[in-house]
Amino acid sequence: MIFAANFKTNHTRASTRTYLKVLSEKLSAKRTGDRVMVFPPATALDSYKGSFTIGAQNAYPAQNGAFTGEIGVEQLEEFGIKSILIGHSERREYMKEDQETVAAKYSFFMEQGFEIVYCIGEPLEVREAGEKAVADYLLAQFEGIDTAYEKLIVAYEPVWAIGTGRSATVEEISSTHAVLKQHVKRPLLYGGSVKPANIREIISIDGVDGVLVGSASLDVESFSEMILS
Numbered sequence: 001m002i003f004a005a006n007f008k009t010n011h012t013r014a015s016t017r018t019y020l021k022v023l024s025e026k027l028s029a030k031r032t033g034d035r036v037m038v039f040p041p042a043t044a045l046d047s048y049k050g051s052f053t054i055g056a057q058n059a060y061p062a063q064n065g066a067f068t069g070e071i072g073v074e075q076l077e078e079f080g081i082k083s084i085l086i087g088h089s090e091r092r093e094y095m096k097e098d099q100e101t102v103a104a105k106y107s108f109f110m111e112q113g114f115e116i117v118y119c120i121g122e123p124l125e126v127r128e129a130g131e132k133a134v135a136d137y138l139l140a141q142f143e144g145i146d147t148a149y150e151k152l153i154v155a156y157e158p159v160w161a162i163g164t165g166r167s168a169t170v171e172e173i174s175s176t177h178a179v180l181k182q183h184v185k186r187p188l189l190y191g192g193s194v195k196p197a198n199i200r201e202i203i204s205i206d207g208v209d210g211v212l213v214g215s216a217s218l219d220v221e222s223f224s225e226m227i228l229s
């Protein structure tokens with residue numbers, strides 16, 4: 001099982017250091033075979049020691065160069081970071097990353113040998129249009145994406161469940177993951193209001209290989225509780 005924390009625009013360098021120190025102490029009790037990944041904000045990236053993987057929430061698809069405000073591979077290599085989130089719905093929405101942009105970023109970091117957590121998810125109006133509409137929407141988000149890449153992890157995050165406190169139902173997760181598993185033979189995470197109260201139910205669903213957690217991962221006790229539950 002993969003437990004991934006996406007801090008988004010939360011935590012500082014100091015609070016991330018404290019968080020990871022506490023997390024590292026707790027993870028000695030985790031089940032063998034579970035993986036823990038933490039995606040802190042860029043200012044908190046560093047080469048931390050612990051039984052977790054540190055990943056970047058984003059990076060510009062270049063080794064380095066004249067890309068004001070961006071970080072590239074050079075800045076990630078300094079800390080030995082080789083995992084990255086790509087396609088998160090918040091970047092598609094707020095940073096206007098369209099499918100072409102997302103696919104180009106994916107191809108670049110795939111060529112660099114990065115482990116990629118590739119995020120997909122439908123808006124509420126698509127969910128309300130029915131399961132076929134959801135399947136069509138999600139499969140279109142694999143346009144330009146090499147789903148055979150051995151370092152690919154997919155995260156299914158229905159947009160309407162992100163940050164709302166209302167996760168998708170067991171039936172919605174089960175049926176959607178079943179469709180995705182027909183097309184992608186890689187680990188498949190669920191994200192969208194995962195928290196200690198629903199984690200057991202969600203990771204017990206067939207086709208769920210882990211979770212990508214936002215809000216409920218910001219507190220190390222909460223994230224640890226989900227991992228160790």
Ligand SMILES: O=C[C@H](O)COP(=O)(O)O
Binds near residue numbers: 006191193212
């Ligand atoms: O990357 C994490 C997802 O956006 C889920 O966020 P959330 O747990 O706050 O709903």
